[in-house]
Amino acid sequence: DSTRAYDNYEAMISQDGQQGLARELARMNLPANIYTQWYWKVDLHNLFHFLRLRADAHAQYEIRVYADEMCKLVADWVPFAYRAFEDYRMGGATLSATALDCVRRMVGGEKVTQETSGMSKGEWREFEATLSA
Structure with missing residues (x-):
């Protein structure tokens, strides 16, 4: 009992x-x-790092629910910093050097394909998903 x-x-x-x-x-x-x-003692940078990992769609459901609730608390506590976190970390994207080169080529008017990109098929799928999100 x-x-x-x-x-x-x-x-x-x-x-x-x-x-x-x-x-x-x-x-x-x-x-x-x-x-x-x-x-728990943590600075804001590391708290945001924790939340970025745990509030991600790939995280285990239970920890994601916990992180989502923590996000609400942090948004009330430090609203300006949290909005920047949402914009730059949660809503932003990180590109590899190869992917960034492809973006530059596309902006320059070149038609870039997986074959001409220098990326593997998996990398290309991730790249396309990032651009279409």
């Missing part, structure tokens, strides 16, 4: 005023339905 497991957890971390097990070790017997309280 969850209550008894939590009582055992508390007993393991503090035994009669003595220092017990570390929390991360003591919690191994807790059931999955018990939340852990934790504190």
Whole structure:
């Protein structure tokens, strides 16, 4: 039962005023339905990096939901920085040197194909998806 497991957890971390097990070790017997309280220190740059990875469509569903909620909090906390993050990191794209060369050639009027691009078929598909997004 969850209550008894939590009582055992508390007993393991503090035994009669003595220092017990570390929390991360003591919690191994807790059931999955018990939340852990934790504190996190992070700068804004690394928080945005975390959110970019975890709020991505390729991330596992559960962590993506968590990241989406964190994004709402961060947007309320630092609205100007968050808008820049959305514009440059979430909505932006990173191109390889080869892909950038293809864009320059296209802007110059050249018809670029996968065969003339110097990219593999997989790279070309990603490039096309980036341009059509």
